[in-house]
Amino acid sequence: MNAVPRMTPDERRAAIVDATLVVMVRQGIAATTARDVATEMGTSSGLIHHYFASMDDLLAEAFDRVASDDLARTVGALDASDDPVQRLAIFFAFYIRADEDWGMQLWLDAWAEAARRPALQRTSRRLNEAWQALVVELIRDGVRAGVMTCDEPDAVAWQIISLLDGLALQAVAHADLVARDDANAWARRYAEDQLALEPEVLRSKATNRR
């Protein structure tokens, strides 16, 4: 009845994932339904299942997209510098973003849902590993350049990521029980300690533009 634009399969798949993201951010991963996604997109709900075998798959793919984009954006920003220390500073500037509470909330949802949704677990696991691998790489570069000291890049990377996640978690789930600025400062200081950097160098090198 209504004139609804017909899309190519690729476009439609992307449109569905886009709409799913909007709903996921608004209602949370667990409360995202096929009908909500269809309404958001302005189409019928049957269309969703024409492209995705199950809700699990759709949710995993949508989360994959948003988290992968985040990672890619961070990696892209790192290109702005060749100095290993500054690159690490850029990483910190991108990890906890005050304007992206919903990003951390999605991660909370994903971690909790992982136990019950296999597809989502694989995705969040893979992306967490990728973030940690990125930090490992940053550390190795610094060590190779002689501006950082670290015997166990792998372990230290997990500690940096986990400290950031643990602190951000309190800021998001409990509405600033921990202040975002404190969380950032503490995590940076921890990295400076562990990598034998000068105090505050990660703060001063953060350009913090956006």
Place this chain on the structure above:
Amino acid sequence: MNAVPRMTPDERRAAIVDATLVVMVRQGIAATTARDVATEMGTSSGLIHHYFASMDDLLAEAFDRVASDDLARTVGALDASDDPVQRLAIFFAFYIRADEDWGMQLWLDAWAEAARRPALQRTSRRLNEAWQALVVELIRDGVRAGVMTCDEPDAVAWQIISLLDGLALQAVAHADLVARDDANAWARRYAEDQLALEPEVLRSKATNRR
């Protein structure tokens, strides 16, 4: 029809909370329904709402109970020693427990659900604060006794808690992406660093009995 034991209101409330915990551990907080709780308890579902105004209240109270018990058990175990350093070691031995994956999974659920369930958010916030306050107290005792050094007990306590949570999160949500033993060792080493303790003292003082 069946002979179902009639309980006093207090007993019944406790029985409902007990059954809710069993279901919550098995299915997750978000997927816990009134009917499941009733079936678990062997009664009708109407009974649940005779005692709890809403599912939100019930879930919050059940989570409150399990998390409060955990905290109380840890506080109880701390009584075993007067030595501040050993008391801190006992704290670490109780925080990440290999045999209690479900405990951390409940915390994951709670943090994620907090955004959508006000009662649950209040509870998890209060308990997170209590855990942090416990660590603050342990640090203050150690500083007062002259066996620890710390300028900002409040900040360091949040960092210890968050590092533990962030690492445990990976171990639970992603099936040992981070090994539990590593998580424990790293968090202990971090505390030893921050509090100017001797390396490995927190490990050697952990009696680890149960």
Place this chain on the structure above:
DNA sequence: GGGACTGTTGGACAAGTGTGCAATAGGTCT
């Protein structure tokens, strides 16, 4: 004993869920 209180039942209710499918309509190819 009889009455009153209330813990408990079992199902009604409307709203919501994921999934599947025949029918329709827009676009492309020959």
Place this chain on the structure above:
DNA sequence: AGACCTATTGCACACTTGTCCAACAGTCCC
């Protein structure tokens, strides 16, 4: 032009959810 493909619709299906409520039954008091 007609034939064909398939993106899209709109709804049916069976099931689950939280909430509510009239009726039933165990227990205690008078």
